Amino acid sequence: xxxxxxxxxxxxxxxxxxxxxxxxxxxxxxxxxxxxxxxxxxxxxxxxxxxxxxxxxxxxxxxxxxxxxxxxxxxxxxxxxxxxxxxxxxxxxxxxxxxxxxxxxxxxxxxxxxxxxxxxxxxxxxxxxxxxxxxxxxxxxxxxxxxxxxxxxxxxxxxxxxxxxxxxxxxxxxxxxxxxxxxxxxxxxxxxxxxxxxxxxxxxxxxxxxxxxx
Amino acid sequence: xxxxxxxxxxxxxxxxxxxxxxxxxxxxxxxxxxxxxxxxxxxxxxxxxxxxxxxxxxxxxxxxxxxxxxxxxxxxxxxxxxxxxxxxxxxxxxxxxxxxxxxxxxxxxxxxxxxxxxxxxxxxxxxxxxxxxxxxxxxxxxxxxxxxxxxxxxxxxxxxxxxxxxxxxxxxxxxxxxxxxxxxxxxxxxxxxxxxxxxxxxxxxxxxxxxxxx
Numbered sequence: 004x005x006x007x008x009x010x011x012x013x014x015x016x017x018x019x020x021x022x023x024x025x026x027x028x029x030x031x032x033x034x035x036x037x038x039x040x041x042x043x044x045x046x047x048x049x050x051x052x053x054x055x056x057x058x059x060x061x062x063x064x065x066x067x068x069x070x071x072x073x074x075x076x077x078x079x080x081x082x083x084x085x086x087x088x089x090x091x092x093x094x095x096x097x098x099x100x101x102x103x104x105x106x107x108x109x110x111x112x113x114x115x116x117x118x119x120x121x122x123x124x125x126x127x128x129x130x131x132x133x134x135x136x137x138x139x140x141x142x143x144x145x146x147x148x149x150x151x152x153x154x155x156x157x158x159x160x161x162x163x164x165x166x167x168x169x170x171x172x173x174x175x176x177x178x179x180x181x182x183x184x185x186x187x188x189x190x191x192x193x194x195x196x197x198x199x200x201x202x203x204x205x206x207x208x209x210x211x212x213x214x215x216x217x
Numbered sequence: 218x219x220x221x222x223x224x225x226x227x228x229x230x231x232x233x234x235x236x237x238x239x240x241x242x243x244x245x246x247x248x249x250x251x252x253x254x255x256x257x258x259x260x261x262x263x264x265x266x267x268x269x270x271x272x273x274x275x276x277x278x279x280x281x282x283x284x285x286x287x288x289x290x291x292x293x294x295x296x297x298x299x300x301x302x303x304x305x306x307x308x309x310x311x312x313x314x315x316x317x318x319x320x321x322x323x324x325x326x327x328x329x330x331x332x333x334x335x336x337x338x339x340x341x342x343x344x345x346x347x348x349x350x351x352x353x354x355x356x357x358x359x360x361x362x363x364x365x366x367x368x369x370x371x372x373x374x375x376x377x378x379x380x381x382x383x384x385x386x387x388x389x390x391x392x393x394x395x396x397x398x399x400x401x402x403x404x405x406x407x408x409x410x411x412x413x414x415x416x417x418x419x420x421x422x423x424x425x426x427x428x429x430x431x
Binding site for chain 2: 009022025036039047057069074145181
């Protein structure tokens with residue numbers, strides 16, 4: 004990988020990566036001043052991996068977690084970011100667009116690096132390993148932390164219910180028992196503060212909680 | 218580090234980190250649309266560490282390089298970003314402000330994590346190890362790449378000379394021979410394209426190059 008042509012491709016990949024700084028997410032940064040972009044979001048997840056390393060299952064390879072988090076959103080350069088509570092048809096279209104993006108973007112790197120980075124991305128997507136499950140847990144937890152800092156953030160903006168969020172918490176528990184527990188407590192606080200609706204509207208017949216908390 | 222109080226401090230650190238998204242750097246992102254912030258810059262360096270890993274000296278611990286790059290700019294939450302070509306008095310004041318910031322910010326984490334992250338930051342600053350020297354090389358190279366993409370960027374904005382940039386290239390060569398060579402070629406191209414002034418003004422008596430290139 005030390006050849007001049009390889010370096011040229013590696014630099015092209017680095018420049019391509021820069022475009023992730025222009026992909027806006029639904030979440031706002033903690034001071035509420037603007038939407039977060041996917042590049043700084045990826046960095047924030049890497050910070051979380053370091054800070055919360057003690058909450059990963061024993062034997063987790065933290066370096067692979069961080070590498071996965073650094074590259075996991077690069078497909079959004081082509082596919083854009085989709086809100087986690089989008090409907091299932093939109094989520095399926097997004098998954099397809101992201102695979103196509105992965106085919107293009109990671110192949111900018113010379114082989115065997117391209118294959119290695121693509122494998123990292125596939126690992127994150129398919130949640131095959133404890134590293135991927137921990138990384139995914141952080142990716143779910145981070146927007147919840149931002150919502151708590153911004154008066155409910157995307158939860159309030161989209162009228163999200165506690166039960167919708169609890170359905171996603173399974174993914175956090177799957178990656179880290181203690182962070183899953185932390186997320187459940189946070190959701191209870193969010194309901195109490197009025198950041199999350201306690202249940203789905205009655206007409207959907209899926210109410211799981213009592214009357215709206217103060 | 219699994220206790221409730223530890224987790225509470227780790228989350229506080231993660232939320233504190235969010236503020237780095239609001240620290241503006243001199244460089245513009247590659248499409249020229251706005252200034253880069255220090256959080257997305259840190260992510261971009263982590264991408265570079267992965268993409269350019271083959272240019273690190275043999276035996277380099279890449280995981281430590283990435284961890285160092287993820288935390289290296291967090292001190293700017295308090296100290297702000299300073300242009301690399303600021304005068305030496307400003308650079309000394311900045312170094313002091315960054316140490317004070319490191320004392321405060323990394324201590325948000327519980328021990329022994331706080332000490333470990335602080336040690337990573339000190340390692341980056343003092344360039345004691347090959348990991349730190351490689352990380353610093355990437356930190357120097359990245360704004361040069363952005364300047365090349367933005368019509369000269371901060372070089373043109375501040376009338377920087379090739380010789381000033383070449384003085385900083387020593388730091389790149391010190392971390393990676395091949396990236397140092399790449400940087401020198403890039404500087405020659407920048408002079409040829411008029412992005413860098415070929416030499417200091419005559420009154421400073423430090424001219425090193427011929428007439429301005431086309």
